[in-house]
Amino acid sequence: MPDGAPTPSRDPLVSTPDPRADQGRQHGRTPAHLHGRRLYHSFFAWISPHFRGRRMQAFAEAMGLRGTESILDLGGGPSVWHQLGRPSLHVTLLNPEPPIIRPDIARAHPNLIAVTGDATRLEYAPGDFDIVFSNSVIEHLHSLERQRQFAAEALRVAGTTGGLWIQTPARSFFVEPHFLTIGLHWLPKRWQFHLLPWLSLWGWTRRPSPDMTRAWLEEIRLMTARELRQLFPGCQLRKEKFLGLWTKSYIVCRPPLHP
Numbered sequence: 001m002p003d004g005a006p007t008p009s010r011d012p013l014v015s016t017p018d019p020r021a022d023q024g025r026q027h028g029r030t031p032a033h034l035h036g037r038r039l040y041h042s043f044f045a046w047i048s049p050h051f052r053g054r055r056m057q058a059f060a061e062a063m064g065l066r067g068t069e070s071i072l073d074l075g076g077g078p079s080v081w082h083q084l085g086r087p088s089l090h091v092t093l094l095n096p097e098p099p100i101i102r103p104d105i106a107r108a109h110p111n112l113i114a115v116t117g118d119a120t121r122l123e124y125a126p127g128d129f130d131i132v133f134s135n136s137v138i139e140h141l142h143s144l145e146r147q148r149q150f151a152a153e154a155l156r157v158a159g160t161t162g163g164l165w166i167q168t169p170a171r172s173f174f175v176e177p178h179f180l181t182i183g184l185h186w187l188p189k190r191w192q193f194h195l196l197p198w199l200s201l202w203g204w205t206r207r208p209s210p211d212m213t214r215a216w217l218e219e220i221r222l223m224t225a226r227e228l229r230q231l232f233p234g235c236q237l238r239k240e241k242f243l244g245l246w247t248k249s250y251i252v253c254r255p256p257l258h259p
Contacts, residue, residue, distance in 0.1 A: 052135070055167065055240070055251075056084045059133070062238075062253055063163050065089070069130040069256070072157060074119040074150070075137035078105050078112055087111070092129070094119060120149035126159035130256050134166045136249075139222050147223065151231035163256035164235055171222035173248045178202065178220055189217050228252055 063069070070090040073081075077099045081091050090111040093099060098114035106112065117123060119137070132154045141147050151166075158164050169177045176185040181200035184192050196213055197203035206212070228237055228250055238251040 052080055053083055055135070056080055058251075059165050060084065060086070063131055063165065063255055064258065066258075069163075070128075071131045071133050072122075072124065072129040074132065074134040074154065075140075076133065076135055078102070078109070078114075080135065081109060081112055094122075120146060120153055122153045122157050124157045126156055127162065129157060129162060131163035131165065132158045136167060136169065138166060138168045140219055142219055142221060144221065144227070147221065147227075148231055155232065158254070161257040164232065164252055164254040166228075166232065166252040167240075167249055168223055168228070169249045170239075170247045171224050173242070173246055175242075175248070176200075176222070177248075178216070185222060192217055223250070225250060 059065075065086060067086055067088045068090070071092070073091055073093050075095055076093050078093065078101045081089065082105045087109045088111065089109075091109070091113070093101075093112070093114040094117040095114065096116065096118070098116055101112060101114060119134075120141075134154070138147050138150050141150055154164060154166060171185070174182055176182075179185070179196055179200040179202040181196065181202070184195055184199060187195070193210075193213055196217075197208055202208070203213075208216070225237060225239075225247075232252040232254075235252045235254040238253050239247040240249045240251065242248040
């Protein structure tokens with residue numbers, strides 16, 4: 001899926017402070033809504049390989065991958081690593097609920113494992129991994145404080161010599177990638193609450209209940225370039241462009257120091 005595209009079964013990367021978030025994810029899942037949900041996610045399934053394929057190749061080049069690095073993927077799934085095609089990488093997928101790794105991917109990538117964990121309280125020491133990676137996750141953490149905790153833990157585990165690659169959609173981009181709407185994410189959230197069901201592809205296809213709309217609005221917090229520079233000092237901030245003109249997402253990048 002492209003930037004920030006949510007999956008229907010994935011909870012936020014950290015424990016949700018408001019239990020309504022999980023309830024909201026369940027609303028609207030009646031048979032009458034299933035066609036819309038399939039349409040919404042099939043759109044992302046169609047467009048995702050293009051965006052993420054290019055991004056993963058840029059990641060490999062920026063990190064100078066040798067093929068045997070150990071990588072901690074915060075909130076990710078197996079498909080991007082299968083798409084990258086580096087089976088000798090040692091990749092740990094950390095999520096509140098580990099994703100299922102298909103048998104064919106498991107055979108092709110024997111060093112790909114899934115574990116349970118909280119990205120704001122990582123149970124790893126500095127230097128346990130060569131690279132800390134995350135793709136379209138930090139914007140799902142509800143608040144700037146939780147995003148700050150996420151950043152601090154990623155920096156801590158990466159240590160002084162490890163690499164960092166943290167991607168997130170740009171708040172300044174005119175398309176909001178979760179709801180597929182133009183400009184509404186710049187409005188106050190109380191306005192978004194009333195407009196999203198009617199003025200977004202997400203609303204048209206998902207037919208969200210009020211609780212579902214509220215839960216998603218509480219979960220998603222897009223970030224600015226200034227915030228990312230403050231949370232990840234000393235790291236390069238790359239910009240992914242749409243049609244070469246508009247910044248659609250940011251990537252916090254710091255190559256590992258190879259011995």
